[in-house]
Amino acid sequence: MSIKNILQKDNFTRDDIIALLSADNPADIELIRNKAEQILLDRCGSKVFYRGLIEFSNGCVCDCHYCGIRKSNHTVKRFMLTKEEIISAAKWCADKGYGSVVLQSGERNDPAFVDFVEDAIMQIKNATISQNLPKGVGITLSIGEQSLKTCERFFKAGAHRYLLRIETSSPKLFNSIHSSTQNLQSRINAIKNLKQANFQAGTGVMIGLPGQTSNDLADDILLFKELDVDMIGMGPYIPHKDTPMNIHSEYFNLNKDKIFQTSLLMIAVCRLVLKDVNIASTTALQAIRDDGREMGLRYGANVMMPQVTPVNVRRDYLLYEGKPCLDESSEELRQGLDLRIRSLGRQVAIDEWGDSKHYKNNKG
Numbered sequence: 001m002s003i004k005n006i007l008q009k010d011n012f013t014r015d016d017i018i019a020l021l022s023a024d025n026p027a028d029i030e031l032i033r034n035k036a037e038q039i040l041l042d043r044c045g046s047k048v049f050y051r052g053l054i055e056f057s058n059g060c061v062c063d064c065h066y067c068g069i070r071k072s073n074h075t076v077k078r079f080m081l082t083k084e085e086i087i088s089a090a091k092w093c094a095d096k097g098y099g100s101v102v103l104q105s106g107e108r109n110d111p112a113f114v115d116f117v118e119d120a121i122m123q124i125k126n127a128t129i130s131q132n133l134p135k136g137v138g139i140t141l142s143i144g145e146q147s148l149k150t151c152e153r154f155f156k157a158g159a160h161r162y163l164l165r166i167e168t169s170s171p172k173l174f175n176s177i178h179s180s181t182q183n184l185q186s187r188i189n190a191i192k193n194l195k196q197a198n199f200q201a202g203t204g205v206m207i208g209l210p211g212q213t214s215n216d217l218a219d220d221i222l223l224f225k226e227l228d229v230d231m232i233g234m235g236p237y238i239p240h241k242d243t244p245m246n247i248h249s250e251y252f253n254l255n256k257d258k259i260f261q262t263s264l265l266m267i268a269v270c271r272l273v274l275k276d277v278n279i280a281s282t283t284a285l286q287a288i289r290d291d292g293r294e295m296g297l298r299y300g301a302n303v304m305m306p307q308v309t310p311v312n313v314r315r316d317y318l319l320y321e322g323k324p325c326l327d328e329s330s331e332e333l334r335q336g337l338d339l340r341i342r343s344l345g346r347q348v349a350i351d352e353w354g355d356s357k358h359y360k361n362n363k364g
Contacts, residue, residue, distance in 0.1 A: 003028040007035045012273055017218040020269045021262065029265070036268035036300035043276045044302050047347045049354025050337075051140055051280075052093035052101040052308040052330075055317040056081040056120075060106025062144070063179040064167075066206070068240035068318045069106050075242050079313045083120050087127050089308045089330075090137055094128040096334060097350040100138035102163070102305055107144025114150050117143065121157040138353035140202075142233075145190040151197035161355070162194045163202040163233050169223040170216045173209060177245065191227055200359045202278070203227065204234030207266050208259030210248045217266060221273050230356035231277055231303070232270050235284030236263045238320035260288045264299045271300030276357040278303050287322045294340050303354065304341075306333050 003023055006016045023029050057080040058069040069076055090101050103120065121139055128136035140161035141154060151162070166187045168174050174184040194201040205220045224232060236259045239249045252259070267279055280303040281296025289295065293304060308330045309317065315326055325333055341348050 003031055007031060007272075014218055014222060017221055017269060017273065018214050020272070021214040021217050021265050023265065029261070032265065032268050032272070033299050036271040037298060039271055039275060040300045040302060044278075044357050046345070047302065047349040047352070047354070048297060048341050049100065049278070049303050049349045049352065050093075050098040051303060051305045051354075052089065052098045052137075053104060053305040054081070054086055054089045054101055055104050055309040055314070056086050057105040057108075058313075058317045059108060060144075061109075062107045062182060064182070065177050065179070065244040066237070066240065066320075068242060068320060070243060073242045077316045079316050081310070081313070083116070083123060085310060086120050087123050089310070090124040091127055092330060093308055094130065094133055094137050096331075097132075097348075098137065098306070099133065099349060099352040099354055100140060100161075101308070102140040102142055103159075104142040105144075109144065109146050109150065114146075114153065117141070118153050118157045121154060121159050125158040132351040138355070145186060146193065148193040148196060151193050151199065155197045155199055159199075161200040161202065161231065163204070163231065164191055164194065165204040165206075165233065166191075166220075166223075167204075167206050168209060168212065168216060169205070169220045170212075173212060173216060176211070177206075177209065188223075188227070191229070195228070200230040200356050201227070202231030202233055203229050204232050204280075205266075206237040207234060207263045208237040208252070208255065210237075210245075210251055217262070221266075221270055224270065224274060224277075228362070229274075229277065230359040230362075231279070232274070233280040233282060233303075234263070234266060235282035236260060236288060238284055238287055238322065240318065240320050256288055260285070260292065264295055267296055267301050268299040274358070276361060278354070278356045278358075280305060283307070283324060284320065286324045287320065291340075293337075294344060297341065297344055297346060304337060306330070306337055 063070045125136040139159040141159050142163040279301045281293045281301035285292030307325045
């Protein structure tokens, strides 16, 4: 079946999804992009929602083979922002009209860390209440697997969105890029905990992993649908020099254009299949192409996460090589993103949480 005929469907089979992800003809790719953009505008509107990204700690108990802050990377200078620094960044976001922030860190679930995050959430909420944001900024967490009890604590404190990437739905691929202490089912169970705790739950994958196929990516999307997630955050696989997977750096250099295009197709096909979820256009896209994040928006994304981490620690939070936006001030980044978004004919949402339409529709 031709791409044009597949795109006339409202519901897609696994074979349809594989065909869409495998498209390599520019005309077919443009058909997919255009359809995804139409669905985005029809189901979610033209607004782009900012989540001010606060990378507050690079301490991590995990040893993922691809990640620059893995616990076995002893070249990393470990840091943890103070609550005052976190709250200051969140207040800056509120003052600039960002409706939401993301608190992101390496993965930890020890009692001291959980207490720290819980208190930071409550303090952010209190510090950002205003006429425009009567309940303070929206808070997304991205801090790894947590127990149901901990999820409930974080939700009660005031966070209401949580991103927990699985990186791949293939058990074989998952095991090849993670340490033996981690497993895919545990990750999936943690996402179910988030939903049980009433979070808007998000996940995502890396695109272009060595050995990954279009079939694997199609299964990723089908798992997103099965888990009924509300938001997606995913991006291209990019190696880091101080990790075991740096042996694949030549593979990445030879295939980065293909990896970039497949990453855009994943955004588009997620939009086609999942319709009304929030999808982020991630910074990793910009690491491959300067206009990568704008391209992500054109393929169906509606969320961006501008960097607001203090400049002095940004270089200590490198998950992959070539991460952009390390030296610009938060204000410079904001102004640049505003211009880029408006050049696409899209609107920057001001003082809005930008919750997932999928979550709202499910809740009635």
